[in-house]
Amino acid sequence: MKDNDKHFTVFEHQSLWQHKGEQVLKTGQLKALQLFHSEKQFAEKGNVAFYDLVYNGVKFKEYVGVIQVGDLTIEVLPKADKYSKEEEKKEKETWQKILIGMLRAVGAFNIHAPSASALSVKSNFVLDLYFELFIKEIESLIHQGLIKKYRKQESNSLALKGSLKFAKHIQKNLVHQERFYVKHTIYDKTHQLHQILYKTLLLLKRINTNIQLNSRIGSLLLDFPEMKNITATAATFEKIVFNRKTAVYKNALEISKLLLLNYHPDLSNGNNNVLALMFDMNLLWEEFVCVSLRKHLKPEMKLESQAKKVFWQPQNGRESTMKPDILIETENGNIVLDTKWKNVGKGNPKPDDLRQLYVYHEYFNAKKVALVYPGNQGITKGKYYQKNKNEPDDKECAIIQIETYRVIADWQKIIAKDIFDWVDVY
DSSP, X not given: OOOBTTEEEEETTOEEESSSSSSBOOHHHHHHHHHHHTOHHHHHHTOOOSEEEETTEEEEOSEEEEEEETTEEEEEEOOOSOOOHHHHHHHHHHHHHHHHHHHHHTTTTOTXXXXXXXXXXXXXXXXXXXXXXXXXXXXXXXXXXOOOEEEEEEEEESSOOSEEOHHHHHHHXXXXXXXXXXXXXXXXXXXXXXXXXXXXXXXXHHHOOOHHHHHHHHHHHHHSOOOOOOOOOHHHHHTOOOOTTTGGGHHHHHHHHHHHHTEEOOTTTSSSOEEEEEEEHHHHHHHHHHHHHHHTOOTTOEEEXXXXXXXXXXXXXXXXXXXXXXXXXXXTEEEEEEEOOSOOTTSOOOHHHHHHHHHHHHHTTEEEEEEEEESSSEEEOOEEEOSSSSSEEEEEEEEEEEOOOSSXXXXXXXXXXHHXXXXXXX
């Protein structure tokens, strides 16, 4: 896979600069990334920046996915191992497919949607897949027939229909007595759902860089009824209520929400608009392990994600809770797993992580606890020391490192096998 000046591919925790490196940011691109980083809405919404600012560049964090700045697409991939520069070039394509496979596994592409069964764009870029999935949803809706809804409209009419708005009728038709200013009901395709979808189509036309999708976007804009521009916020999507008739719009509107709420226009000159679809790799790894275990869960086991228990209550204020990533209830006792997306190799976990697992031991009456990492070191068993004696206790905290597999289904089987084999050692 070759990088060009319009598509950069990096691993998490790597940097891009304006003055050095094989992939060099232009002045406008760097400025747009700097402005995007400093936007007030990050603090207001409780969000975090996807990268840090460094001298004449940016350094990416634990977030993976894609950031589009103007006509530049920056793809940020996960990284479970250390690679040489030569190995990095080979591994980028592998990790691109692994990332998309993980996102599919946890439902990020909503692959159960009928129109998601045969995406035709050959590129594996995350952004292109979201774009095409949206396009296929709109094509499917148009093929089925866009729904109509009732709406109220006020207008000057030559016929008296609906209710006469007397005050405005006198104001507007004093010299046009053949007209009536009325409020009446219209049954047509002009409603909020279509306005949101049309706005998303216009956004795709503006920011899409995949030539395979250009003609399809253009055709949809010709077939789709033209709508007035609306402002779409998080509140807009929260207020949408689906019924039997509008349920078919749900997938398309979910993608519209993702794209419209993560698009940040360049208000200065419009050349470096930013679209960011980024995923916290720690959360993605947690969800992926959880989904993999559920998929292969044994009948006698019960799995709960983010089980919550209160462990401290102030005299005045909100109580504090603890939530292990994964709680597995077995016939022989509880198992607690905490997932971490980092390569610890042959080293020890952070003391804070070990202390956290010790608390889980106590509060969830766990027989065993474990930290789950990507890696190739297998399972390392360890025990906590007794409180008042200088010798190990019977409380075990294992380190489970699971090797990465290119075929996602095989990787999920290995994750389940390694963890369940360890669980059954009683």
